[in-house]
Amino acid sequence: MSAKHTDTTFDAAAGQSDVRTALATEFEKRHGQAPDGLWSAPGRVNLIGEHTDYNAGFVLPFAIDRRAWVALAGRDDQLARVSSTFSEETVEIDLADLAPAALDGWSAYPLGVAWALLARAGTADTAAASDLARRGFALHIHSDVPIGAGLSSSAAIECATAVALNEFWGLGFEPEELAAVGQVAENQAVGAPTGIMDQTASMLGRADAAVFLDCRSLESQSIALGLDAAALEILVVDTKVTHAHATGGYAARRASCELAAQTLGVPTLRELTVDDLPRMQRLLDDVTFRRARHVITENARVEETVRLLTEAGPNAIGSLLDASHVSMRDDFEISVPELDLAVEVSLASGAVGARMTGGGFGGAAIALIPRSLRPALEAALVEAFAARGFDRPDLFVVQPSDGATMKGHHV
Incomplete structure (x- = not known):
C-alpha cells in the first residue's frame, strides 16, 4: 500500500479495548452511524521462504501482534462506503458496479475483497450472490501494521475485511477460503502478482508458532x-x-x-x-x-x-x-x-x-x-x-x- 497514515486517533501500543473504542468512535464520525461489529487480522513476518509461494513452494511465516482493524455496519441501500485512518477520502460505489477496473488506490484493497467474495459466492449460488449485492455496508479501517515495510499491511487489511464481510453476508467461508479471496483481490483488483502466503499467515497464525505452508497443495501445519x-x-x-x-x-x-x-x-x-x-x-x-x-x-x-x-x-x-x-x-x-x-x-x-x-x-x-x-x-x-x-x-x-x-x- 502506498497511502500515508494521517490519523492520530489511535495509539499502536494501546490495548485492544482502547483500539475498539477509538475505532467505533471514528466510524461513527465518518459514517454517521454506530458500527455493528469490529474485526481484525494481523500482519505477518516471513521467518524464511521468500518468493517461493508463487512458485508453488514452501513458506514459513507467522502472524504478528500488529493488526488491521475493521468496523462495519449494514446500510439500507446497495452502496459500499469505505474509509480509513490513512486517508481523508471516503470512497463510495454501488455493489453492482464492483469490478477490478473500477477500483484504484487504497480502497482497492477492501473493495477488491468485497468483489472477490461476491464472485466466489456467485460460483456456488448465483441467486445468493445477487441477493448479497443488494446488502450494502459502511466500513472503516485502522491498521498499525507499518505500510511498505514488508510486513504485509495489505494482507492484514484484506483479511480483516474478508472476515467482516464473511460474517455480515453470512457466507460461511472457512479461513483457507478467505485467504484465497484475499489473494484474488490483491492479484486482480490491486494488480500485485503475489502468492497466497501473506493471507494464509494472517488467517491461520497461532501464538508462538509459524505456519508451514505447502503452496502447491495448500496444506498447512502449525510449527x-x-x-x-x-x-x-x-x-x-x-x-x-x-x-x-x-x-x-x-x-x-x-x-x-x-x-x-x-x-x-x-x-x-x-x-x-x-x-x-x-x-x-x-x-x-x-x-x-x-x-x-x-x-x-x-x-x-x-x-x-x-x-x-x-x-x-x-x-x-x-x-x-x-x-x-x-x-x-x-x-x-x-x-x-x-x-x-x-x-x-x-x-x-x-x-x-x-x-x-x-x-x-x-x-x-x-x-x-x-x-x-x-x-x-x-x-x-x-x-x-x-x-x-x-x-x-x-x-x-x-x-x-x-x-x-x-x-x-x-x-
Missing part, C-alpha cells in the same frame, strides 16, 4: 517456534525504504521464475531440487538461472528450518536465515544497502541469525536475538545507519500471534 522458552525474540528493523508489490521489480522476478519453469519443461519451479541445478545452469541464461536457484535452494532451507525447529529448537536455525539473505541479495537481487547493513550489524552484535523479510526492494529485516542483547543491538543499528547517512530505522519486537478474528466483536 512451534519456542522463542519464549529459548529466551529469544525477533527484532524487526524497518529500514523506512518503502516498496510496492504492484510495481516492476516484483513482477520481473516472477516473470523470470515462470520463464525458467517454461524453459525447463515443468509447471513450476517446485518440481525441481538442488540436484537439478547443474542441468539448469546449462539451459538457462545467467540471470534466469540465479533467480531459479534462489527459489530452489530457498525451498530446501524452509524444509530444513522446519526440521530443526522441531528437533532442536530456534537456536539451531541461524545459519539458514543467514543463507537465505545471501541468496536474496546475490541470486534474486532484491535487497538494498539498508537491508544488508541491518543484517550485517545484527550478526556482528550477536544475533542467532538475520535476513531481509518480505518482497524486497526495501522494507524490513529481521534478527533472531537473545532477549538480553536487544538494547545493545538497537544502539548499534541506530549508530550504523546514521554513519552511513541512512534514515533512522524503526526498531520493534514482534510476537508470533493468533490470526484473524472469524467472529466480530459486536458493539
Whole structure:
C-alpha cells in the first residue's frame, strides 16, 4: 500500500479495548452511524521462504501482534462506503458496479475483497450472490501494521475485511477460503502478482508458532517456534525504504521464475531440487538461472528450518536465515544497502541469525536475538545507519500471534 497514515486517533501500543473504542468512535464520525461489529487480522513476518509461494513452494511465516482493524455496519441501500485512518477520502460505489477496473488506490484493497467474495459466492449460488449485492455496508479501517515495510499491511487489511464481510453476508467461508479471496483481490483488483502466503499467515497464525505452508497443495501445519522458552525474540528493523508489490521489480522476478519453469519443461519451479541445478545452469541464461536457484535452494532451507525447529529448537536455525539473505541479495537481487547493513550489524552484535523479510526492494529485516542483547543491538543499528547517512530505522519486537478474528466483536 502506498497511502500515508494521517490519523492520530489511535495509539499502536494501546490495548485492544482502547483500539475498539477509538475505532467505533471514528466510524461513527465518518459514517454517521454506530458500527455493528469490529474485526481484525494481523500482519505477518516471513521467518524464511521468500518468493517461493508463487512458485508453488514452501513458506514459513507467522502472524504478528500488529493488526488491521475493521468496523462495519449494514446500510439500507446497495452502496459500499469505505474509509480509513490513512486517508481523508471516503470512497463510495454501488455493489453492482464492483469490478477490478473500477477500483484504484487504497480502497482497492477492501473493495477488491468485497468483489472477490461476491464472485466466489456467485460460483456456488448465483441467486445468493445477487441477493448479497443488494446488502450494502459502511466500513472503516485502522491498521498499525507499518505500510511498505514488508510486513504485509495489505494482507492484514484484506483479511480483516474478508472476515467482516464473511460474517455480515453470512457466507460461511472457512479461513483457507478467505485467504484465497484475499489473494484474488490483491492479484486482480490491486494488480500485485503475489502468492497466497501473506493471507494464509494472517488467517491461520497461532501464538508462538509459524505456519508451514505447502503452496502447491495448500496444506498447512502449525510449527512451534519456542522463542519464549529459548529466551529469544525477533527484532524487526524497518529500514523506512518503502516498496510496492504492484510495481516492476516484483513482477520481473516472477516473470523470470515462470520463464525458467517454461524453459525447463515443468509447471513450476517446485518440481525441481538442488540436484537439478547443474542441468539448469546449462539451459538457462545467467540471470534466469540465479533467480531459479534462489527459489530452489530457498525451498530446501524452509524444509530444513522446519526440521530443526522441531528437533532442536530456534537456536539451531541461524545459519539458514543467514543463507537465505545471501541468496536474496546475490541470486534474486532484491535487497538494498539498508537491508544488508541491518543484517550485517545484527550478526556482528550477536544475533542467532538475520535476513531481509518480505518482497524486497526495501522494507524490513529481521534478527533472531537473545532477549538480553536487544538494547545493545538497537544502539548499534541506530549508530550504523546514521554513519552511513541512512534514515533512522524503526526498531520493534514482534510476537508470533493468533490470526484473524472469524467472529466480530459486536458493539
